[in-house]
Amino acid sequence: MSVSVLGQGKLADLLRDGVYSETRSAVIVVEVDGDRSISSIAQLTDAQIDEIFEQPMQRVIGALQEAYSMNCERIVVVVPTTGMSGGACYAPQAALAESARILVKSAARQWGASGITVNAVAVEPHWFAIDPSISGPVAIAPRSLGGDVSPVGLVNWLCGATSGDVTGQTIVCDGGLWM
Amino acid sequence: MNSRRLENRVAIVTGAGQGVGEGIARRLAQEGATVVIAARRAETGEPVVESIRSRGGRAVCIVTDVSVSESVDACVASSVQQFGRLDIMVHNAFMGGIPHKLEKAQIEKHWTLMSRTGVWASLFCARAAMPHLVASSARPKGEGGGRLILITSPSGVEGSANIPLYSPAKAAQRAIAKSLAREWGEFGITVNCIGPVAGSPALLTAFDRNPALQQAIEARTPLGRVGDITDDIGSVALFLASDDSSFVTGQTIICDGGSFLGL
Numbered sequence: 001m002s003v004s005v006l007g008q009g010k011l012a013d014l015l016r017d018g019v020y021s022e023t024r025s026a027v028i029v030v031e032v033d034g035d036r037s038i039s040s041i042a043q044l045t046d047a048q049i050d051e052i053f054e055q056p057m058q059r060v061i062g063a064l065q066e067a068y069s070m071n072c073e074r075i076v077v078v079v080p081t082t083g084m085s086g087g088a089c090y091a092p093q094a095a096l097a098e099s100a101r102i103l104v105k106s107a108a109r110q111w112g113a114s115g116i117t118v119n120a121v122a123v124e125p126h127w128f129a130i131d132p133s134i135s136g137p138v139a140i141a142p143r144s145l146g147g148d149v150s151p152v153g154l155v156n157w158l159c160g161a162t163s164g165d166v167t168g169q170t171i172v173c174d175g176g177l178w179m
Numbered sequence: 180m181n182s183r184r185l186e187n188r189v190a191i192v193t194g195a196g197q198g199v200g201e202g203i204a205r206r207l208a209q210e211g212a213t214v215v216i217a218a219r220r221a222e223t224g225e226p227v228v229e230s231i232r233s234r235g236g237r238a239v240c241i242v243t244d245v246s247v248s249e250s251v252d253a254c255v256a257s258s259v260q261q262f263g264r265l266d267i268m269v270h271n272a273f274m275g276g277i278p279h280k281l282e283k284a285q286i287e288k289h290w291t292l293m294s295r296t297g298v299w300a301s302l303f304c305a306r307a308a309m310p311h312l313v314a315s316s317a318r319p320k321g322e323g324g325g326r327l328i329l330i331t332s333p334s335g336v337e338g339s340a341n342i343p344l345y346s347p348a349k350a351a352q353r354a355i356a357k358s359l360a361r362e363w364g365e366f367g368i369t370v371n372c373i374g375p376v377a378g379s380p381a382l383l384t385a386f387d388r389n390p391a392l393q394q395a396i397e398a399r400t401p402l403g404r405v406g407d408i409t410d411d412i413g414s415v416a417l418f419l420a421s422d423d424s425s426f427v428t429g430q431t432i433i434c435d436g437g438s439f440l441g442l
Contacts, residue, residue: 040309040362041302041305041306041309041359041362042306042309042310044302044306046248046299049298049299049302053298053351054294054298054299057294057347058286058290061281061284061286061290061344064281065281065282065284068281068282069282082354083350083354084354085357086354086356086357086358086359086360086361086429087357087358087361088358088361088362089358089362090358091302091305091354091355091358091359091362092302094354094355094357094358095298095302095351095352095354095355095358096351097354098347098350098351098353098354099298099347099348099350099351099354100347101350102335102336102338102346102347102349102350103338103343103344103346103347103350104338105337105338105346106281106338106339106340106343106344106345106346106347107281107338107343108338109338109339109340109343110280110281110282110340110343111281111282168338
């Protein structure tokens, strides 16, 4: 059974190609737009708040509702770690990422009785075109694991039958950059 | 306790016409701050002003709708015009929070008001206050120090089974605080959050209607009670507003008697 991947971009394409599950699942890649960093909060316009935070967040809510209506048993929401770390020049993007990540917990609490698990995967900011050097995490140590880090395996597991006791969690998959 | 730790400082507290905002305003005023009661309605804001003045404090009410950026800008501009400075911005006002099922939630009915008064308004307050907080931090040590304090909730960390869309609105405020803590560190401005559980009018009314709710909350709270808006929550805000917290930034202090221990 294929997995519905909601979202656009390189990461969504990677997950669309690589995630497979026999459990009905949906993966939501939150539309955090790192190409639109704000030089200072003083320069942030109301239109930018709407475009960077409000509209994508409303789409996250809609995507979760769509996943529920599709009778998905596994829902995974993918965000950058920037929501947990905060990001200079990325306040509205961080707000979106954290807002979506905590909505996962609310959904897990409400939908657990229906056998639905809802979890979040937090990945390196670069997947969302966010520059980690100015967004945080400001790590004293470099990333623990070298090489490319892919969330495909983790998302596959969260979409599968063996993760059925795991819900409301955030698993950071960034090679140990943010701890 | 009253040690005048905020003498000569000017603070704006949104949603200070009642509840947690009122408690914070009272506590800051007790310590010598001039407090702007930014309330949506003068009917709630003015009595708080009178009460603070009757105890020797300094306060004014500026009617403010935090969901409208121009209203926030006008509040900040008027405050600075009247008092010459702004040192402390506390965004507490928040509206919405109707219990709902997430799968049936409607954006207009269950999300928009919380997003506007929580997320958007946090950014409005930050944007309007920033130049004045920078100026405050540029003053000699002990004479200033820019502070932005956002009032969030334990639900913004742990999610909510009853009001699922309340949690993301509150979570966004923590992310904004962390982001601005990074962004404004170079100016010496600190940005922090408080996650209170306190005896606001809304909660006390709920207790009156449902005494079992009060018993349930107190039973799960290690300290066995809900917080007092002035002595408990206001004192945490005082710490974050004062020089005592000058090396604390980007943090959330959950002030709920120990009910939530998940950080």
